[in-house]
Amino acid sequence: MTYIRTRTRLLISARKLFGSKGFRGASVREITASAGANLGAVTYHYGSKANLYAEVMDRLFDQLATRIEQASATDSAPADRMRAVGAAVFGFFTQAPDVPRLIVHQLSLGTTPPDAILRHVRRILAAVERVVQAGRARGEFRPVEPVLIAFSLMSQSVWFALAGGTIGPAVFPGVDRTVLARKIETHIADVVARALDAGSDSP
DSSP states (O other): OHHHHHHHHHHHHHHHHHHHHHHHHSOHHHHHHHHTOOTTHHHHHHSSHHHHHHHHHHHHHHHHHHHHHHHHSSSSOHHHHHHHHHHHHHHHHHHOTHHHHHHHHHHHTOSOOOHHHHHHHHHHHHHHHHHHHHHHHTTOBOSOOHHHHHHHHHHHHHHHHHHHHHTHHHHSTTOOHHHHHHHHHHHHHHHHHHHHBTTOOOO
């Protein structure tokens, strides 16, 4: 039981510190101290800080990919399925506000993400591609690159999730956070819908 509790505490502490400081900025000493574990706990339970980071990101991206797959795999019209995917992405980031920060830190490294991330990114891309193909087959979507649509959804959601909690209150004074989140979610969905709509004048 002690083994399980220590592993869990390390994961919680690592996620928090990686989110606030990034992989390079969060030290093993800080992680173990925050987890109430001895300095060798990371090596004992995970082998290295890199392996601990991979475990944190694997769990989070698995959750995100699963939500997207579930949102995309319905019998609804393709446009509605894409809106559901967008809601799943932004909703996840709203519920777990540290995840957008983790993504930004990862991108700032300027290196290829570990496979713990990439294998779930491939799941996300495949889910979005299936919806895009369904929309094109019905003549509802224009010819687009599914990967770009997926990254458009992700990048907008990351940016707005971060901005909504920082500059949001300043530019939308008095607007309830829940109401603002709904506005942002709708905006992201509308932007992507216009990009996909076969009858739209969008480039």
